Amino acid sequence: MNYPLVFKAAILTEIGKPLVIDNIEFKGPLLDGQILVKMKYSGICGKQTDEIDGKAPDAFIPHLLGHEGSAEVMDIGSKVTKTKKGDLVVLHWRKGSGIQSETPLYYRNRIRVNSGWVTTFNEYAVVSENRLTVIPQKSDPIVAALFGCVVTTGVGVILNEAKVESDDTVVIYGCGGIGLCAVQAANSKKPKKLIAIDVNEKALDMAKEFGATDIINPGKEDALKRVLEMTEGKGVSKVFVCVGIIKVLEEGVEMTSIPGECYIVGVPPKGAQMKVEAHAVMHERNIIGTLGGGTYPDEAIPEYFKLQNEGKLRLEKLVSYVGDFENINDAIEKMRGDVSGRCVVKF
Ligand SMILES: [Zn+2]
Incomplete structure (x- = not known):
């Protein structure tokens, strides 16, 4: 992978305002335990609408958001053992096995944009090894995104x-x-x-x-x-x-x-x-x-995928709306209005 990498992100810059879609830069290289992924789908959950609305205090503005998604691994930092380039992964906020890395350094016009160990409202993300789980290549990436939090x-x-x-x-x-x-x-x-x-x-x-x-x-x-x-x-x-x-x-x-x-x-x-x-x-x-259901992602994600594949869960029916990442603010608005299901954005 060639660094620096410039890509689009939806940034929380002000409470109560729509997210700002703009380019951010990751200078690289990846540190120990960091993994670069290219997003496929991200879910939107109540935690993010609360952060945007100021219901949950946010001391990290400008801030990147999102904690459930599916993605492809593009590059891995040293000491990463859990995944390799090309893997399909679920991104989740609960800690699983692997290294908890440093949080990534992103910049917008040379100003730091804060980020946790996982974010999903950006085209690429640098994620901590313990915040992703590899899933079979043939998995439906839309449903996979939901395994990060809601499922x-x-x-x-x-x-x-x-x-x-x-x-x-x-x-x-x-x-x-x-x-x-x-x-x-x-x-x-x-x-x-x-x-x-x-x-x-x-x-x-x-x-x-x-x-x-x-x-x-x-x-x-x-x-x-x-x-x-x-x-x-x-x-x-x-x-x-x-x-x-x-x-x-x-x-x-x-x-x-x-x-x-x-x-x-x-x-x-x-x-x-x-x-x-x-x-x-x-x-x-x-x-x-x-x-978060008290789950350990390394065990829960494969187990619940199995239930989905056996037809005991029909999680694909929960997806009520799929929008483009560029229009994430519309998807967030839909999520506020229609809670019977999950709104997802596609990258
Ligand atoms: Zn959530």
Whole structure:
């Protein structure tokens, strides 16, 4: 590879403003554990819209964003053993095996553009060895992009953390990308009940298609009351709250049987407090936080790919929109408006 390399990136330069598409430069060479990849597809997730909107503080402006993508390896730094030139890889934010390298130095008009160990909103990216996983060449690169965050989170919390089984009763509260991955994963275990809850009818239709046995629209009826009616007042054994709204979380906890488990999957506002009945918690109505499904990418990504290839997951159906990278701001806008699925950009 010839350095310096100049390529297009979507840069966060100001909170609340569209990303700026402009050339940045990587002078090279690659350091120990760094890998240069050429992006194929990137997903857009809530973390990035929160960063752009200023909901998550960002001390790194100008900043490169994105943490789920698929890419081709173009060059490797010394000491890299996990991958070679030409490999198809998933880029992810969770740490896997391999070196954690220095973060790359990018410049725009000689001013440093900050970047973490992985970014996906740029034509090329210098990624840390522990933030990518090699996948078979024939894998669908659009679906592969989703394995960087939304799939490992939504599928991981069900199969890896909660270990849902056929004798469980399950509620998935919030059917955005993560919730719909969770519905698919839970359905692969055929629980006694798989109840999907969302205010968006389109999301509920998709949940139904992915195996939800019952759907509830809390905009039209009292979700808690309905779940309790459906379970003879007991609640369900495993609840997954995939929205970060405190009132919904409290409701999710109330739907959980005693004993039972309520998982906090969606991101609540920092500092927000929730009310729970302490007596119920003491009797093992457990409230469990989850970060990225608790998955280890080296194991989870091949395992979930296998489920996809066997038809137990149909993750390709989650892709609701594919746009060009140059129009990433439109895709981000779509992601804000339509949460029942995933918007992806193509490079
Ligand atoms: Zn994410």
